[in-house]
Structures are given as structure tokens and as C-alpha cells.
Amino acid sequence: MTVVLESLTSETPPTDRSAIVELARIESFRMSRRVSIWIGFALSGLLAMTEARNVEDWSSQKYQSLVPMAVLPLTIGVYVAGVRSGNRDRSHRRPPLAEEAPLDGDARAWARQASLLVPVAMAVLLMAVIGVASRIEGGFEVGAGLSRTDSAVHSVFELAQPALAVAVIGAAAVAIGRALRRSGPAIVLGMVLLFFAVGVYWLWNDHLVYTTALLQVQPMGFDRREVIHTPTVIFHDLYLIGLAALFVGLSLRQAPRRRLIGGSIALAVVAVVAQLVVSPF
């Protein structure tokens, strides 16, 4: 007769990917039912319409303000939803996750990060509508004097920025929610910061700061001209991808946390340096 002894201290088996995918599906459904996201999305749509109808006070105003103002309510809604989603296992109101739970905290964090595809899709839809409508309407007035045009339209790379910014904010929110037991102060302070970072977008159009802004608003002033510089925008998109990956890494506790954080910081730094190299500003 043989007796098989199993070690009591054996390592936890790796989580099945299909289980995480299934959990991500459930989390996405929960995310799509969050009121804050829908309020943000509705306000974003309304603001986009009112901004588009406004009369410009100066040339380039509408081109600059339409995208950040349209996406601001959605970013706030995503932030609130993300913090609450990330905080579900950490909240001082709820019991901690049981050790024998079939999926550990990291698997849940992955699923919650994946559920952010819902608000990202909303941002993509919003930007697609702005892109198509502005092309049908004939574009925006940008610049003055010889460099003036009446038919400027946002490029795909510029319209990708709000969707990437929503991913960054959502990933950061999940990481913050998972790190803190009390999410209330983080939600209030985050709303202040988001208003400062996205609502007062013109503050981040200055020298050097534009490379690290959450939303890089074009055109920027250069040699008494206003220039929309697509290579700078592309590298800024890469910077935002790096930031999103950084916050995903920060929301994890085990591998691939270190690799993700290291890789994303490297990508963000390279993207910032590349912006400084290619940019005429």
C-alpha cells in the first residue's frame, strides 16, 4: 500500500486565466452598471454639444477646449467608479478577502482593470462622434495670420488621447482603491486633482510640462505661430500607455508587478524624451 503525502506548505497553484477572463466579464458588467460613469458620459455628451455651439472668443479656442471639456465629466465618473471597484476587498466597511477564496486579490485586480474597457469604449465613442461631426461641419478655426486655417480637424492620435487618459485614470483609481481602506478622502481629492489636470487644461500647455500632461492640448505656440505637431502627439500617446501600464502594475502585489512597473516607467521616460527631441515647442 502506498500513501501519498501532500505538502501542506506547497505553493498556491497559478490562477487559471480563463477564471480571470470570466471574472473580468462579471466586473465589466458591474462597471457598466455604475451610475457615476453614466452621469459622466451623459454630461460629457452634453458638454461636447454646448462647447461645439459656443462662439469662439479667440482663434483656436474651440479646437483646444472641445476635447478636454468634453471628456472631463467622464474622467471624474471613471475615477469614482474605479476607486470604489478597487476598494471592494479593502474597504473598512467589508470583511477582508478570505485566504481560501478561489481567486486572490491580484486576479481580482486584473479583472477590475480589464473592466475599464467599458469606460474606455465610451470615450472612444465620444471622440469618434467629435471626429466625424467636426469633419462633416468642415473643421475648426486655428491660428492667425499666414498660418490661419478654417478647416483644422483633430487627428486620430489627438482623439486617442482622451481614451488613453480615461484608461490611465481608471487604472490609477483601481490601484488607489486597492491601496486604501477608506476611499472617501481619495475620491474627493482625486476629483479636485482631475479638475486641476483636465478642467484647467491650459495650465499644462507650458514649456516642458506639455510632455507630462494628462491631456496634451494642441495647437501650441511656437515662434509666434500656433502649430499642431503630430509626432509630439504620437509620443504623448505612448507616454499615456506607459502611465496606464504603470498604474496596472501598482495595483498588483505579485509578479508581474515589478516587470510591469519597470517596463512602463522606461516607456514613459522614453516617450517624454522623444517628445522633447521631436517637438518644435
Added chain:
Amino acid sequence: MFRVDVAAQSLRPTLFATPLRPMAAITTGVLSIAVVSSWCGVQTSDVLGVVVAGALAGGVALGLDDEGNASIRSSPTAASVRLAHRLLILIPALLVAVGVLAVADRVLFVELSVGPSALALVALVAGGIAVEVWWGRRRPETAAEGAAVVVMAWALSGSLAPDVWFVHRLAEAWHADAPLVLGVSIVFVVAGVAGRGA
């Protein structure tokens, strides 16, 4: 004398049970943003004053988080007394936070920001308390966070709400019609706690 003693005795546990950390965290956070802004050469604007008012009102709402509600619901203390005790602790904390931020504004920026009036801040705080009281009747565990988000969103909505007259009017009511908002909020708070146990 006996009544004063009883009041002091019942305030002491409330002092320990009232979360003051959210107000401290929010004040520190806003202060940090102000310091960084002043380094960047940013002038404070009226809009940011409005946002800070929302954050402080959110701090009061978060301070009303009543974790012990379920366990002492059966005690003979009235909800109005518990709310009054909490406000006796939170309002001085709010005044300290306002004082600290006012001094920082004076030290950090050349131009003083023109924020909302004191009455508007009081109206926003009262609005937050009213939301908390009524939200807490159904779901006390999420009332503080919910009320904080509502007042913060209300403060921001002046800049976010579309320019449709009634929407904009509603968004700016807390500072444009502060006495009315304050009065309505007080009525709602009194109606929400009147005759209720803890």
C-alpha cells in the same frame, strides 16, 4: 452643572468615534496642490476656490461617517443628538481647515483668490449634511461617501453643467442662492432626524 457634565461625558466618545482624518487628508492634499501650483507660477482662480469649497464640504460629510450606527441603534440617544455632537466636533475642524488654507493662499499667491462666500460654504456643507441624513436612512454604510461625492459634484457642476438656464441655475444655486439652499437644507436635516433613534 449636572447637565453640562452629562453633555461633556457624551461628547468624549463622539470625539473618538468621529473620523477627522478625511478632513485632515483633504486639507493636506489641497495644501499640497496649492504649493505645487505656486511653484508653477499658477494664479489661483475663482473656479479653484469653488472646487476647494466642495472638497471641504466633502470632508465634513466624510466626518459624519457613522460606523457605530448598527451597534448603538437600540440605545436611547436620539439621531439629532448624535448629529449635533458630531457637528460640534466637525465644525471647529472645518474652521481650522479654512483658516489654514486662507493663510496658505495669502502666503503662496500674489493675488488672493476670490472664492465663494462664507455663506455659500455653509450652504454647501448644510446641503451635504442633508444628503447624508437622508441617504443614511436607507444605506448608512455608504451615506458619507455618497454625500461627499454629491457635494463635490455639485461644486464642480458650475463648470461642467451645460449652459441650459435651469441646469446652470441649479448647479450654481449653492453660491448664487445660498440663503435659500441653507434654509432648505436645514429643513431637510431637521425632518430627516426628527423623532428618530440613533
